[in-house]
Amino acid sequence: MWKEKFPRVHLASLPTPLEKLERISNDLKGIELFIKRDDLTGLAYGGNKVRKLEYLMGEGHRQGCRTVITLGGPQSNHARMTAAAASKMGWEAILVLQGEPPPEEQGNILLDGLLGARIVWTGTEERSDVFQRVEEELRQKEKKFLSIPLGGSNALGALGYLQAAEEIAQAQEKLGVNFDYIVAGAGSGGTHAGLLVGKYMYDLSARIMGIAAADRDLTPTVDDLFQETSRLLGQEFSRDKDDLFLSRDYVGPGYGLVDEPTIQAVRYLALQEGIILGPVYTGKALAGLLDLALQGFFPEGSRILFIHTGGTPEVFAFNKEVGGGKNAKE
Numbered sequence: 001m002w003k004e005k006f007p008r009v010h011l012a013s014l015p016t017p018l019e020k021l022e023r024i025s026n027d028l029k030g031i032e033l034f035i036k037r038d039d040l041t042g043l044a045y046g047g048n049k050v051r052k053l054e055y056l057m058g059e060g061h062r063q064g065c066r067t068v069i070t071l072g073g074p075q076s077n078h079a080r081m082t083a084a085a086a087s088k089m090g091w092e093a094i095l096v097l098q099g100e101p102p103p104e105e106q107g108n109i110l111l112d113g114l115l116g117a118r119i120v121w122t123g124t125e126e127r128s129d130v131f132q133r134v135e136e137e138l139r140q141k142e143k144k145f146l147s148i149p150l151g152g153s154n155a156l157g158a159l160g161y162l163q164a165a166e167e168i169a170q171a172q173e174k175l176g177v178n179f180d181y182i183v184a185g186a187g188s189g190g191t192h193a194g195l196l197v198g199k200y201m202y203d204l205s206a207r208i209m210g211i212a213a214a215d216r217d218l219t220p221t222v223d224d225l226f227q228e229t230s231r232l233l234g235q236e237f238s239r240d241k242d243d244l245f246l247s248r249d250y251v252g253p254g255y256g257l258v259d260e261p262t263i264q265a266v267r268y269l270a271l272q273e274g275i276i277l278g279p280v281y282t283g284k285a286l287a288g289l290l291d292l293a294l295q296g297f298f299p300e301g302s303r304i305l306f307i308h309t310g311g312t313p314e315v316f317a318f319n320k321e322v323g324g325g326k327n328a329k330e
């Protein structure tokens with residue numbers, strides 16, 4: 001069994017719930033939409049990164065690290081989750097975040113502070129330069145540290161979504177359904193690489209779909225990570241070109257910037273199902289899924305599984321855009 005080969009720490013509440021979105025399925029007519037609640041992975045508002053961190057921090061623990069360093073955008077969910085994992089393990093967390101500190105502590109930045117992480121702002125410098133400098137400082141202090149790449153996306157991190165694929169296979173059996181598509185927001189590629197490996201490992205018939213949060217071609221990254229993860233597992237999976245579909249059509253004005261369809265998707269899921277999305281990843285992903293459904297991309301009778309990869313604290317940082325100020329004093 002692959003799981004026994006890799007050190008892992010327990011950080012997430014798994015398996016996450018998987019259920020049908022009845023009201024939206026009624027709206028979509030002819031398509032059944034299901035959701036996997038990876039926003040409920042449990043640690044500090046949850047999200048997809050906890051799955052990756054179980055393996056990444058597990059390896060760090062094996063190496064005897066007590067400090068973790070990672071990097072991201074100012075509202076990085078991955079950075080917040082890394083800080084939470086460090087708290088749970090009694091480690092120090094250092095987060096290298098892009099740009100200047102914002103005027104107000106909100107969303108993930110507020111949580112980073114609450115979780116006791118040290119934030120290093122890059123200002124106008126290249127993020128990777130600042131990251132390397134902080135790594136060098138740690139080396140000079142002779143600290144044993146774990147360095148986690150952007151989004152926790154390396155082969156070890158991708159194992160977290162192999163685990164998710166196993167849960168999906170089990171849920172299919174329990175519910176007596178086979179999903180035709182698995183859709184999730186995409187950023188650094190680890191989630192999709194893990195799902196793709198999991199598709200072959202657990203014999204899922206679904207096509208793996210990603211709605212990108214940033215305007216860059218993720219396919220080569222996912223391909224490389226898919227190969228690396230397969231190698232790490234000692235498996236030789238080769239993938240069919242059509243098994244992965246990554247769309248860049250729903251990025252809108254850019255990474256971390258929200259547009260009207262995204263806001264509408266966040267409001268729609270909240271109103272119809274009582275579930276909160278984040279506008280940076282999951283709001284864009286649902287907006288893309290709904291638009292593709294409207295365009296007739298999914299054949300009649302399709303069963304679609306949407307993975308809610310988290311990012312809910314983002315709504316507080318985008319309160320003006322998402323809330324629209326309708327309940328605030330003028």
Ligand SMILES: Cc1ncc(COP(=O)(O)O)c(C=O)c1O
Binds near residue numbers: 309
């Ligand atoms: C909420 C959320 N969803 C999806 C993703 C994308 O995951 P990945 O980086 O593995 O592509 C991220 C990445 O930061 C995220 O924070």
